[in-house]
Amino acid sequence: MKRLVLMLLGTLVACAGPASQEKGGLVPLKLDETALSNAYAPRRLALLVGISQFQDPQWRNLRYSGKDATDLAAALKDPARGRFDQVRLLSRPEETTRTAILAALRELRREATRPDDVVVVYFSAHGTLARDGRGELKRYLVTRDAAYRDIPQTALGMDELKAEFDQLPSRRRLLVLATCHSGSGKSLLPKELEAELTGIKSGFYARPLEESSRASMVFAACDWGETAREDEGLRNDIYTHFLIEGLNGAADRNADGAVTATEAHDHARRRTFAFTEGRQRPSAEILEVGADPVVLSGSINRVGRPELFSYNPRLDGFTLKVDGEPRTELPGGAAVPAGRRTVELTKGDSVLVRREVEVAQGDRLPLERLLAETFPSRSLSLLGGMFSFVDASSRKELLPASPEVAVALRLEDRPLQDFSLLLDLSGSMGRRNLQLVPGTSVPFGYTRLSLGVGMPYLWRWERLSLYAGPRVAALYLRRSFDVEAFVGGQQYFTLSPGVVGGVVWRLGERLELTSQMQLMLTYVVVDGQGQAVGFTSGWAGMGYRF
Structure with a gap:
């Protein structure tokens, strides 16, 4: 330019x-x-918020939240480390109200106008949970003026924060939350909500309530349902202390001279986990990181060592082994020597992936790519099942429930990641009887064909996959009668919208068991009268991945 x-x-x-x-x-x-x-160089901007004191006495004052933000600001402004062009620190009482924080976020949006600007937003504060006006459980950041008895109206909702964060024009943006929502540590829950959650099984805390934004990173000081802690010896929030330590150069795992956001988080995650003896596990939500362009400290002045990494939830909990040696537990990454390496993803005694890969200096290899290459993403299935109109009158007047065979082609991660392009052809033929008048049977022959196209969303857990989404199908039905009252045929052809869902269980690298069901709505003309009718079909069979 x-x-x-x-x-x-x-x-x-x-x-x-x-x-x-x-x-x-x-x-x-x-x-x-x-x-x-x-004038055309990308800018480096940060907004850091530390809230230590609160107007409502129900919220415990925090010792180090203001210091957390101040210490991180010093690291980001340091010409030898972060080299940020602008670092705005909000820690004074008048700066940490809900209104003041939202105003600062909107000002940041007006300043960070280029897609390649680096933007960091950091919060160190209490977190809490509350039900909103519709009764849904939501996460909130406790601002200075948040009222304990009116959290939804006075605290800063995570949905609102994420909405402001999403509107930043930058593609290189990072949100760091040094807070928690567990009811202890840097968190407090209303007593009635704490009593309610006590009766909920631990699965409630399995995952966050929001999804991260596209092209963004969201780092949290602890996993969902865990406690974020301050430490008197460190005089900081534990995660923030080790995040800053990483910016000093300790997190530069590939030795290229720069500390990227993921390197800093991985360093802080490992150190926090060890420091708390496993009681606090920082988490990350990352989408479309690509080459991880968010450099937080230093500058890339040489080609780094090859890196293997994954922040995909599908691989959480797996161990990365290189040449038989455990390197890290995912999510995270590890730098390895250049050359040909044996890469494994294991969990317990089971091995998900074992591949020989060639990596060169400067390479960054997403482990999901190995997964996609190991397990073919296309599947051709032969299925059998039943077809039926939903309402009884259509089954009487058009076609009773009938068996059918189908062939289905599924292309995973096409046209988008975590979606499937689903093509299926099904049909049946034979002879049936219509019961138009009690005691009277009218025989007829039929031929039925259906061609469907769907684009369902995929959920995958190791060998199990589920999918569901929209589908459109063309339905052709021909009936032929040869009775005394009528000799001839009838034909119907319609286009039908609907939904499809299915389950896939991989038996091995190539074979899978699969079942699929669809519910469609169509329009047919019977005896000169048009009517909207629903039809459904369910199949099960064997698929081959290629």
């Missing part, structure tokens, strides 16, 4: 000769290439 501007301006200046006296003639300009480069 900079070179293009210089070329255009240079051409315009050359075209305007010094002797030109015509109205509107161009004036030669002297361009400072350094100044122009600085």
